[in-house]
Amino acid sequence: MRQFSSMQLTRLELYQKVCSSPLNKVAPELGLPPTGLSAICKKHDVPFPGAGYWTRKAMGLPAEPPPLPGAPDDIIEIETPVPRPRRQGPPPNPEARKKRSVKPHRKSRHPLLFGVEEHFRKTRVAEAYEFVRPYKRILPDIVASENSLLRALAIANQLYLAIEEAGCKLRIATTDEKLHRIDIDERESERKDRKYGRYQSGRPWGPDRPTVFEIGTVPIAIAVTEMTERVTMRYLDGNFHRADSKVIRSAKAWQLVHSFTHLQDVPSGRFKIVAYSPKSGVEWSVSRQDTEQAPLESMIPELVEVLQGAASKVEALMIAADEAAEQRRKEWEAEWERYLRKEDKRKSAEALLESQKQLAQIIEQWTKVMAVEQFFREAENRLAEVADDRRKHLETRLALARKMIGDTDPFQFLASWVAPEERYKSSYDGAPEAKPENSCSAWH
Numbered sequence: 001m002r003q004f005s006s007m008q009l010t011r012l013e014l015y016q017k018v019c020s021s022p023l024n025k026v027a028p029e030l031g032l033p034p035t036g037l038s039a040i041c042k043k044h045d046v047p048f049p050g051a052g053y054w055t056r057k058a059m060g061l062p063a064e065p066p067p068l069p070g071a072p073d074d075i076i077e078i079e080t081p082v083p084r085p086r087r088q089g090p091p092p093n094p095e096a097r098k099k100r101s102v103k104p105h106r107k108s109r110h111p112l113l114f115g116v117e118e119h120f121r122k123t124r125v126a127e128a129y130e131f132v133r134p135y136k137r138i139l140p141d142i143v144a145s146e147n148s149l150l151r152a153l154a155i156a157n158q159l160y161l162a163i164e165e166a167g168c169k170l171r172i173a174t175t176d177e178k179l180h181r182i183d184i185d186e187r188e189s190e191r192k193d194r195k196y197g198r199y200q201s202g203r204p205w206g207p208d209r210p211t212v213f214e215i216g217t218v219p220i221a222i223a224v225t226e227m228t229e230r231v232t233m234r235y236l237d238g239n240f241h242r243a244d245s246k247v248i249r250s251a252k253a254w255q256l257v258h259s260f261t262h263l264q265d266v267p268s269g270r271f272k273i274v275a276y277s278p279k280s281g282v283e284w285s286v287s288r289q290d291t292e293q294a295p296l297e298s299m300i301p302e303l304v305e306v307l308q309g310a311a312s313k314v315e316a317l318m319i320a321a322d323e324a325a326e327q328r329r330k331e332w333e334a335e336w337e338r339y340l341r342k343e344d345k346r347k348s349a350e351a352l353l354e355s356q357k358q359l360a361q362i363i364e365q366w367t368k369v370m371a372v373e374q375f376f377r378e379a380e381n382r383l384a385e386v387a388d389d390r391r392k393h394l395e396t397r398l399a400l401a402r403k404m405i406g407d408t409d410p411f412q413f414l415a416s417w418v419a420p421e422e423r424y425k426s427s428y429d430g431a432p433e434a435k436p437e438n439s440c441s442a443w444h
Contacts, residue, residue: 007031007078011044012068014076018048019065030078044076045069052118059115110160112140112170112211113153120149128239129266130197131186131226133205138172141211141223143186143204145267148226155271156224158297162304163222168213170222179219179278181210188227188268188289196228196265210278215311218318221278227289228265235259242266271296275307277314281321284314344428351423362413369410376402 007030009017017026018041027037041048047066056063116139123132123146131145144152160170173179186204187194196202210221232243236259241247243261272289273296286306288299379398383391 009076009078011046011071011073011076014041014044015046015048015068018046022051022054023048032078040076040078044074045071055115055118110157110164110170112160112172113157116140116142117149117153120144120153121146127197129233129242129264130202131204131267137208139207140172141181141207141221143184143206143223143225144271145226145269148267148269148271151269152224152226152271155273155296155300159222159224159273159300159303162300163213166304166308168215170211170213172207173209173212173219173221173278175209177219178280179210179212179221180280181206181208181221181223181278182276182285184223184225184274186225186228187265188229188270188272191230194265195230195263212278215308216315218311218315219278220307220311220314221276223274223276225272225274226267227270227272229268229270230263230265232261233264233266234261240264273300273303275303277317279318279321281325282314282317284310284317286310341428344426347424348420348426352420354423355418355420358417362417365413366410369413372405373410 017029018037020026023034023037027034030037032040038048040046047068049063049065053063053065119136119139120132120134120142122136123134126133129145131143132149140156142152142156163170184206186196196204204225211223212219212221214220233240234243234248234256236248236251236255240262248256270290272287274285274287276285277283286303288296288303290296376398383394383398386394
């Protein structure tokens with residue numbers, strides 16, 4: 001006969017326990033399976049948080065447990081089965097244990113994908129037959145429609161785990177690394193034009209930063225995107241529908257009299273993986289996509305091997321890009337230096353011209369002032385020859401005239417003159433001009 005042990009908890013104590021940890025952790029402490037503890041909570045009207053609550057707590061987001069309904073704080077008796085002692089079997093054989101193959105533990109989900117489905121579903125309003133556009137911009141590089149989101153996450157999870165099993169740590173790039181996400185072509189077939197979106201001029205959503213991993217010191221970015229196919233869309237009852245959809249096929253002939261069609265790129269439900277170099281100036285990429293012969297998931301192991309083998313090639317391209325960037329920087333600096341010298345000469349010549357112009361004006365003003373001064377001196381000298389009865393009156397008039405003219409000191413004009421070197425001080429006096437290394441120029 002099966003034996004049981006009992007444990008007593010108040011209703012409030014049980015509520016506090018199930019709100020402190022998930023059921024699959026609390027249940028073993030009470031000697032129950034999670035389903036058994038869930039049944040006891042439902043029987044006594046004790047609510048417990050769901051999986052979304054613990055996900056938000058793990059991500060550091062605010063989360064509130066469900067409130068405890070008002071009811072008497074009764075004593076709940078929990079009975080747990082007491083396991084019977086096992087019979088002693090034969091001693092284990094060490095040789096048999098060695099022969100047993102132990103499979104390595106594989107993570108069920110990559111840490112980078114914890115909680116991201118919720119963020120992908122919090123999307124801006126998107127027209128029908130378009131990809132989701134999440135509000136959050138720092139997410140794994142996954143582009144998909146709402147109907148295909150679960151498969152996109154499954155492909156990304158399998159890809160991320162395969163990359164980490166190869167010894168590479170996957171992460172989202174930081175802003176300090178200056179790694180860039182390229183413009184990924186979501187079209188299944190190469191075309192000259194793009195007709196994505198209802199108005200045929202849109203672009204799919206993309207994260208702000210690439211999802212990257214390193215092979216040695218070589219960064220590789222990885223993206224999972226749903227592909228688009230070009231289909232005929234027909235307008236009916238205020239909306240566009242695929243011409244091969246059930247809505248259009250079931251429409252009456254009179255309903256289609258005034259409808260019209262156009263071509264549009266819409267999500268196809270098929271995916272591709274694009275690996276590329278996020279380093280600026282390095283043009284290298286590898287892709288794999290769903291085919292009629294094989295699904296994309298089966299290509300992931302081969303793709304990881306290809307990426308590992310391409311590390312040396314990408315590193316060589318990175319070195320060449322750095323050398324080209326350094327050469328462009330030197331050419332730009334040399335051209336900028338020539339531009340600054342040209343501006344320096346222009347400003348020096350302009351300062352000389354302005355000083356000459358001001359000096360000419362001062363000389364002209366000096367001549368006028370000297371003429372006025374000469375007039376007053378001659379007038380004062382000739383006052384001595386004037387009769388006494390007129391002299392006093394003329395002296396008064398002469399004083400008023402001097403007062404009206406004001407200060408006639410010509411040196412005040414010379415004191416306000418600004419020399420060329422006072423107007424602009426050249427930074428290149430005596431310094432030789434640098435010669436360009438080659439005829440190429442980066443300044444436009």
